[in-house]
Amino acid sequence: MFSKTCEYAIRALIFIAQQSKDDVRVGVKEIAKGIGSPEHFIAKILQELSRKGLVLSLKGPTGGFYLDNKTLKCTLADIVKAVDGDKLFLGCGLGLEYCSDARPCPVHHEFKKIRADIYKTLQSIRLGEFHAQLEESIGFLKR
Amino acid sequence: MFSKTCEYAIRALIFIAQQSKDDVRVGVKEIAKGIGSPEHFIAKILQELSRKGLVLSLKGPTGGFYLDNKTLKCTLADIVKAVDGDKLFLGCGLGLEYCSDARPCPVHHEFKKIRADIYKTLQSIRLGEFHAQLEESIGFLKR
């Protein structure tokens, strides 16, 4: 469904949303441990997400990653789009370049519904939902 | 959503279902042209599908690939499972190994519904549907 990079990205951002209350920023080491990902790899991914404005960061001591009111409004769809592009939402399920309502592949209509459902679901989940939740309801993020 | 290999596999099997009426078998060259795939690559994929019993083949002149009453009952879900495995249907959306109803990831319940929908849809489409259709209703298979 998603690339590994995208899975890590979503898990990392949810983790940051959960952990970064007030002015507490979260370091790469902590994130990697928290989501069970390779440290340097998630660092690279977060750099890209930061460049694209999906997460904020600060260098130096007390530095780390965090989210503000704007980025907490990001949806999972925004993250997926930023990392994997929008082919999951818009592309043909069979990989055909010119598949469309006007020139549909044999399973176009069935897949259209699936893609719309996926998009709707991912669009409905915001990072803010995970912010400063009670420990009990957080849900685990590492394997 | 699917691997490239799986996209080609589905397109090829639909093509074979469409083209192989009665005792007419379809050659690799024809299939590759028909679905717009690399010839040797789809040959390799079809060998694997043949080994797994999702398509039948015959060597020599007048040889090629074809489907019988049993294989025409195969669903798209069967094909996807054979090629990409069942992680799309069963795996955690965030790639977590131990995600389950009892120990759910933060988006487990939303994803569960999506996965079930995908499975249901793929399960509902059989290769037989595409067999010997009228040209008009076939739907194109190459880009």
Add this chain to the structure above:
DNA sequence: CCAATAAAAGACAAAATAGTCTTTTATTAT
């Protein structure tokens, strides 16, 4: 039987994705 045909098999190559490591830059607290 034999030549032509077409799939099977498997070695190889290219490209994309995933992951690692080292150096640089910015920030903070002493």
Add this chain to the structure above:
DNA sequence: ATAATAAAAGACTATTTTGTCTTTTATTGG
């Protein structure tokens, strides 16, 4: 100021996926 800290940047390696090529095996029609 400066030492310590942590992200940014980018080069590098490994693995997986995708794609190509050549040889072998099976089948058919003459």
